[in-house]
Amino acid sequence: MFSMTHPLILSILLTPNVMDQSRLSNSISGSPAALRPRELSLACQPDAKDLVIRDGWIQEGPPSQKITAAYMVIENHGDADISLESASSQIAQVIELHKMELTDGMMKMRRVGSIKIPAGGIVELKPGGYHLMVIGLNKELKDGDVVSITLQFNNDLHKSISIPVRPRSAMVKEG
Amino acid sequence: MKYKIFSFCQVMSLTIACATLTARNLKAPSQTAIGGTNSASETVVNDFALTDQSGRPFHLSQLRGKVVLLFFGYTHCPDACPTTMAKLSRVYKLLGSDAERAMTLFVSVDPGRDTPSVLKGYLAYFHLNSLGLTGTKEEIDEVVKQYGAKYEIEQSDSAAGYHINHSTDLYLLNQKGEPVKTFSYSDGIQVIADGVRQVIR
Numbered sequence: 001m002f003s004m005t006h007p008l009i010l011s012i013l014l015t016p017n018v019m020d021q022s023r024l025s026n027s028i029s030g031s032p033a034a035l036r037p038r039e040l041s042l043a044c045q046p047d048a049k050d051l052v053i054r055d056g057w058i059q060e061g062p063p064s065q066k067i068t069a070a071y072m073v074i075e076n077h078g079d080a081d082i083s084l085e086s087a088s089s090q091i092a093q094v095i096e097l098h099k100m101e102l103t104d105g106m107m108k109m110r111r112v113g114s115i116k117i118p119a120g121g122i123v124e125l126k127p128g129g130y131h132l133m134v135i136g137l138n139k140e141l142k143d144g145d146v147v148s149i150t151l152q153f154n155n156d157l158h159k160s161i162s163i164p165v166r167p168r169s170a171m172v173k174e175g
Numbered sequence: 176m177k178y179k180i181f182s183f184c185q186v187m188s189l190t191i192a193c194a195t196l197t198a199r200n201l202k203a204p205s206q207t208a209i210g211g212t213n214s215a216s217e218t219v220v221n222d223f224a225l226t227d228q229s230g231r232p233f234h235l236s237q238l239r240g241k242v243v244l245l246f247f248g249y250t251h252c253p254d255a256c257p258t259t260m261a262k263l264s265r266v267y268k269l270l271g272s273d274a275e276r277a278m279t280l281f282v283s284v285d286p287g288r289d290t291p292s293v294l295k296g297y298l299a300y301f302h303l304n305s306l307g308l309t310g311t312k313e314e315i316d317e318v319v320k321q322y323g324a325k326y327e328i329e330q331s332d333s334a335a336g337y338h339i340n341h342s343t344d345l346y347l348l349n350q351k352g353e354p355v356k357t358f359s360y361s362d363g364i365q366v367i368a369d370g371v372r373q374v375i376r
Contacts, residue, residue: 061257062250062300064293067335069253094334100254102360106325107255108340111333127258135335168261169301173363 046155050078051117053151056163057171058134060143068141070095070132070149070163071125076117082153083114084123089149093136100128114154127171141165221352223318225282228295228307235280235352242277242374243348244367247324247341249285250297255343255360256281260301262364263345267303269368273375279305284319284326284341286312322346322354349374 056072076082087095097112107128115130117123125131132149141147145165152158227233235243244263248256260281267274281298283289286309289297294307309315319326326341343360347370356370 059253059257062297064296065250067251067253096333096335098253098333102343105342105344106327106340107343107360108329109254109338110329111331127254131253133253133333133335135333168257169264172258172262172265 046080046082046153046157047078048157048159050076051082051153051157051159052077053159053161056149056161057166058141058147058149058163059171060141060165060167063140066135066137068134068137069098069127070134070147071127072132072161072163073122073124074115074117075122076119079119081119082117082155082157084117084151084153085114086152087132087149088152089134089147091137091139091141091147092134093138095149096133096135097130098133099130102128143167143170220321221348221354223321225308225310225314225318226291228291228298228309230291233306233308235348238278239352240350242350242371243346243352244277244279244371245282245322245346245348246279247282247284247319247322247326248343249283249339249341250289250293251285251335251338252341255341259343259345259360260298260303260305262367263305264301264303265364266368266371269364270371273372275304276375277304277371279303281305281307282315282318283307283309284315284339286310286315347371347374 052075054073054075056070058070059068061068070087074084084097086097089095097115098109099112101108101110111133112130115123115125123130143165146162147165148160148162150158150160222234222236224235225233244266246256246259246263248259250256260279263279267277270277279298281294283294289307289309291307291309294309298305298307310318324342324344324346326339328337328339330337345358345360345362345367346354347356347358349355355374358367358370
C-alpha cells in the first residue's frame, strides 16, 4: 500500500500544479493542500463509504422462471480499486456474477469471478453486459416489490442494497 | 458484405436452377437451405415442422397470411431472450390493430429444459400473439440452419447449469412465409414495428 501512495505524496509535495485534480476530487473532499500523508494512506484502503450503488433493479420474469438478473450502477469514489466478488439474497439459492457479450454473432454468457470497479471509476451492470445472475428464486418477483441483496467486495467490504423489481418491458429503450 | 453473399448465392441458385430443371424439387418441405448456406435470404424453403407449446405438430405453413417474427432462444436465458420478447410486446403495442396480423415464434434451442408447457408459461408472461416451438435437437438444428441462426451449448460451473450462446437476430417472414428482413439485436422497437407494418401493408 505504501508503494502505491508514496509516488502520489511525492507528486503533491513536489509538483502541486500538475496534480490530477479530478482523481483526487473523487476520493478526498476539500483542498488538496490540506492533505496529510496519513489521510491519503487511509483513502487507499477500499472503504464502504466510497461505494455508491444506484439505479438498481431486478427483472420480473414469468412466474415459472427460477432465474433472473439484477442490474445496477456501482461507483467507486475511492482511491483504491474495488472488486465485487459475490452477492447473496434471501430470495434465491445462489447469486453469481455473469457477463454477456455479443461476439461472433452470438450473445455469449460466461460466469466471472469478480467485477473490478477501478478507483474513481464506474461500472454499470446492464443488459448485454454484466449482471447478477439470480438462481433458484424461492419467491415470485412482482413489479413493485423490493428485493434486498448483499454485495460482497474485496477487503471484507459488504454493502446491502434494496432494489425494485421491474418488468423487462419497462426497461426497454424507445427507438 | 451481406449483399456480396446474397448476390453470390443468387448466382449459385440460378446456376443450380439452370443446370437442373428439377430445381423445383428443392422446395420439398423437408429440404433446408441450399448447400447449408448461411443466410435467411438464401433459403428456398418457406416451411418447417416442429412441435408447438401445446404439444401439437406445427408447420410454418399453418401461418400463411400472417406476418411472422421468428426468434431462437431459450427460457433459461437471463438477458437477450427476455429483452427481445419484452421489445416485441412493446412492438405489438405500437402496431395497434395490426398486431393481430403478426405472430411471434419463439423456437427453443434448449429442448432438454424447454418442454412445451414451460414454453407456454414463459411466453404467456409477455402478452404477445406468440407460439413457443420445440422439437428434437435434430429438428431444431434444421430450422436453425435454415435461417442462418446459430447456437452452442456451453457447459458451465454455474449453479444454473449449462448455458446456451445463441444468435440474437429476429427474422421477419411475410404472409407467404418468405424471410424478408432480419432485425439485429440493436434494432429498437420503432424500427421493428415499421418493418412489420411495411410487410402487412
